[in-house]
Amino acid sequence: MSATTAATFDTAAVKTYLLDLQARIVAALEAADGLPFRTDAWERSPAPGAEAGDKAGAATVSPPSPQGGEGDKAGPSALSPPSPHTGEGDKAGAAFNGGGGISRLIEEGRVLERGGVNFSHVTGSRLPPSASAHRPELAGRRWEAMGVSLVLHPRNPYVPTVHMNVRCFVALKDGEAPVFWFGGGMDLTPYYGFEDDARHFHATCKAALEPFGADLHPRFKDWCDRYFFLKHRNEPRGIGGIFYDDFAEGGFEPAFAMTRAVGDAFLSAYLPILERRRDIPYGERERDFQAYRRGRYVEFNLVYDRGTLFGLQSGGRTESILMSLPPIVKWRYDWHPEPGTPEAALYTDFLVAKDWA
Amino acid sequence: MSATTAATFDTAAVKTYLLDLQARIVAALEAADGLPFRTDAWERSPAPGAEAGDKAGAATVSPPSPQGGEGDKAGPSALSPPSPHTGEGDKAGAAFNGGGGISRLIEEGRVLERGGVNFSHVTGSRLPPSASAHRPELAGRRWEAMGVSLVLHPRNPYVPTVHMNVRCFVALKDGEAPVFWFGGGMDLTPYYGFEDDARHFHATCKAALEPFGADLHPRFKDWCDRYFFLKHRNEPRGIGGIFYDDFAEGGFEPAFAMTRAVGDAFLSAYLPILERRRDIPYGERERDFQAYRRGRYVEFNLVYDRGTLFGLQSGGRTESILMSLPPIVKWRYDWHPEPGTPEAALYTDFLVAKDWA
Numbered sequence: 001m002s003a004t005t006a007a008t009f010d011t012a013a014v015k016t017y018l019l020d021l022q023a024r025i026v027a028a029l030e031a032a033d034g035l036p037f038r039t040d041a042w043e044r045s046p047a048p049g050a051e052a053g054d055k056a057g058a059a060t061v062s063p064p065s066p067q068g069g070e071g072d073k074a075g076p077s078a079l080s081p082p083s084p085h086t087g088e089g090d091k092a093g094a095a096f097n098g099g100g101g102i103s104r105l106i107e108e109g110r111v112l113e114r115g116g117v118n119f120s121h122v123t124g125s126r127l128p129p130s131a132s133a134h135r136p137e138l139a140g141r142r143w144e145a146m147g148v149s150l151v152l153h154p155r156n157p158y159v160p161t162v163h164m165n166v167r168c169f170v171a172l173k174d175g176e177a178p179v180f181w182f183g184g185g186m187d188l189t190p191y192y193g194f195e196d197d198a199r200h201f202h203a204t205c206k207a208a209l210e211p212f213g214a215d216l217h218p219r220f221k222d223w224c225d226r227y228f229f230l231k232h233r234n235e236p237r238g239i240g241g242i243f244y245d246d247f248a249e250g251g252f253e254p255a256f257a258m259t260r261a262v263g264d265a266f267l268s269a270y271l272p273i274l275e276r277r278r279d280i281p282y283g284e285r286e287r288d289f290q291a292y293r294r295g296r297y298v299e300f301n302l303v304y305d306r307g308t309l310f311g312l313q314s315g316g317r318t319e320s321i322l323m324s325l326p327p328i329v330k331w332r333y334d335w336h337p338e339p340g341t342p343e344a345a346l347y348t349d350f351l352v353a354k355d356w357a
Numbered sequence: 358m359s360a361t362t363a364a365t366f367d368t369a370a371v372k373t374y375l376l377d378l379q380a381r382i383v384a385a386l387e388a389a390d391g392l393p394f395r396t397d398a399w400e401r402s403p404a405p406g407a408e409a410g411d412k413a414g415a416a417t418v419s420p421p422s423p424q425g426g427e428g429d430k431a432g433p434s435a436l437s438p439p440s441p442h443t444g445e446g447d448k449a450g451a452a453f454n455g456g457g458g459i460s461r462l463i464e465e466g467r468v469l470e471r472g473g474v475n476f477s478h479v480t481g482s483r484l485p486p487s488a489s490a491h492r493p494e495l496a497g498r499r500w501e502a503m504g505v506s507l508v509l510h511p512r513n514p515y516v517p518t519v520h521m522n523v524r525c526f527v528a529l530k531d532g533e534a535p536v537f538w539f540g541g542g543m544d545l546t547p548y549y550g551f552e553d554d555a556r557h558f559h560a561t562c563k564a565a566l567e568p569f570g571a572d573l574h575p576r577f578k579d580w581c582d583r584y585f586f587l588k589h590r591n592e593p594r595g596i597g598g599i600f601y602d603d604f605a606e607g608g609f610e611p612a613f614a615m616t617r618a619v620g621d622a623f624l625s626a627y628l629p630i631l632e633r634r635r636d637i638p639y640g641e642r643e644r645d646f647q648a649y650r651r652g653r654y655v656e657f658n659l660v661y662d663r664g665t666l667f668g669l670q671s672g673g674r675t676e677s678i679l680m681s682l683p684p685i686v687k688w689r690y691d692w693h694p695e696p697g698t699p700e701a702a703l704y705t706d707f708l709v710a711k712d713w714a
Contacts, residue, residue, distance in 0.1 A: 040691070107689065116690075232673075232675045291685075295682070298659070298686075299669075302655070302656065302659035303660075309660060312588070312660055318589045319691045322688060327687060327688060329685070329686045330685050331682040331683065332464065332684070333395075333462050333464055333473075333676055333680060
């Protein structure tokens, strides 16, 4: 079972949770960093040519597909509720005409070189037919999407980059029950790998999902490995984590509870890693490798990530969406690390799908 | 008129021209830089999942569309022969199964911080139906695509980044005349604008096209302004130049001659600008602004450029395709130059569609 029509969707409860989650995460990160995050509240204004699939935009990104669930083995990218905040791992909708968000950002922090923890709540007047081909009963419905999405790029190359997102989508029609689903996940992108960190991150993800069924973690871990993959490099983006979409199993309360468990697990999954790596001495070599590897992050987010692409092409708030990009990035032709170096170990020991938990 | 069936397409003549063009441009750039370019010859090997529109790839990029010509006002990006070298301004095909290329590259040169001048000749066993919807008679044909594509990122922020590409596409069937078209163009992306440079670049483009009809330059300049545009920034990539595609007007000889004129004009369009700006003193401020603006180049190439995206998603040679990306790039949240500065003048005086020639 995937998206459902249970009548119990509680928009206010989800919004309250997400705003509180954003506040808690930012407060903890400010405490860890020592410097405050900036706050930018914004409202959505319709952009010219903001329709999905606009031919003037070269890459055509599909609008949300409220279709079957994760069982669709064509790939997770086909399953997509809209939620254009930082875009990272998110998916997007069409014909946005309302809503806004709160972007919380830091640049040149003591630990975080650049990062954003963004909340958004966007609404649409009607779901386009292309978005509801598999669920024709949803065509033309009003819809809402809400989420929190974060990406953190620490300065110290021994501290991994991290992404987390929780989101939900609701299709509404007067006199009928709302159709909704949740999506989310988190994934870790180290520059220098540590087995302890990988195990801790994955174990925390696994423990968060455990109360909701032992099958969830293997499914969501595998989904993550498949989603955050750079086909043109034949390389995972990082060491993975969990990813899910189109999730409404059990109805609103259980699905929302599972999504809360994911959001709530972020700080315990990431902060201990940040704390134990933040003071490792590094030099130009490590910074250089970090800048090179960050290029892969840019490539994934701009080439593959559906939320990023659709957000950019549909008139999303560019500066919030692109907070996921690293502060300094390098590209270098056909570069490969020397065998036996810590840089080579990233490729051989960490950028491979593995059971860490 | 656009793609044509004139029986006179001369593959060998085009290939000879393109290889010679690559050699001449590299020789001139080596002389200007003082350091040699590296040479990497490569052969195409089919990649897993190399079909166009593969659902595992998030952004769906259309395969080549041998349809109507530039009159299609939906945007130039809909008109696309394959030629996956650096990808820049190029368009791509599907189900590649042969061919290769010669990449000529420089990094850490005296003048050029990173740059590539790439030749490729790729072939396909059959044009997919999706590529020939508007010309059903082409479905299933063998095809070839050839081109030279270059992007140069100079170190000195006063020297603009430049892109040039010439390419052709042929659809072949035993017993029938080949169907072919040409595409190409060049565009300039300054960090600090100079009116003299903009006028010289555009005037050189205009003069190159002049012998082939006074109407071509306005058409191709306008096409360039529309193609190299970042919708999510509402900003041109640079000051434009010329861009064309699906061009076979007059048949093989005139269309090839015009394409030669474009390729041959590159050195006289760009080298004088490089020579007169290469020794202007600069400091950290200018380098920083250059790195920030280079972010826009990355955004365009990875989000919008059809050749880049299709090349990456269809198993093209990643390192050759991504030679178009700058060596060092910075992203910064919601940054705007101070009014009255040279950085602000780039936005107000140069990043606007303007008649320079």
